Amino acid sequence: MAPTRALPALWLSMAAAASYVVGEKYCRLCYLKGSSMVPTIQAQGDVGLLDRRCLAGYDFSHGDVVVFRLSTDHGMKMVQRLIALPGDWIQIPEKRDIRQVPSGHCWVEGDNAGNSWDSRHYGPVRAFSLTIILSRFSSICSVSFFNKNW
Template sequence: MSQNFLLDAAKKYFTAGIVGLTISDRYASFTAVRGPSMSPTFNPHINSSTRSSFDDYVLVEKFCLDKYKFSRGDVVIFRSPSDYKEKHIKRIVGLPGDWIDLPSLDDTVRIPVGHCWVVGDNSACSLDSRSFGPIPLGLICGRVTHIIWPPHRIGGVNKKTNAFA
């Protein structure tokens, strides 16, 4: 009898694991936001000189990946163009065909088809498109829609679209 119980329990846990994996891969997942590059939108209690063990956790929806439908102001998670194992979270400020002014280089760049321009809300400490250029839309893993932790910060993510400094 205990052998049947163990086999039944293993089948249930395996099925639940497969269903959970499918949901997190295709529809939505949760992830931690670490570091100050998106402050004050995420981790507002962190600045570049302090570190904290408390991260914001966010809901990442993946329906946007079906046809790569994004808007200026969307906060997205994407794989680094230089290291596929790294993921970054930034705000889209430019879409294919847009012109982006780069004051620090005294230049203007046109975003190519199939790419977008992303920047961190805290530009002083953000590794973003100003460092590695426009990112391919295919590197985007999902759009951040809500903060789910800590409890006092639960809510939707603001789609502010002010230009970067």
């Protein structure tokens, strides 16, 4: 009887291991909350599907919605839109300043500019800290895709 009891435990451990690998290498669900990306992401919270495959090759495009951690505050995750890639030139209207985004960095801003703490305040972010959000789920029946190519 021992082999029969061990079978469910084996399947459960295999499922847990597979889930971990998928979450680390391919995609993961993440709770998104805050007002800086309204109306794209609801202030009261949405669930996003994160594409972790981009971590290996920095496969980003202008306009991608990304999740990252600030290097100054390792505990806080930010959600912003990718505005400029390494080497791009950006203009900060409030400062009338034109800058080139340094190599290995990106410029991010929130869709709700009046209520967003973004690169206009803390500067470019390191590209290796970004993860693309494939889609958001505001309810079980509603799915919005950020990149229409998927």
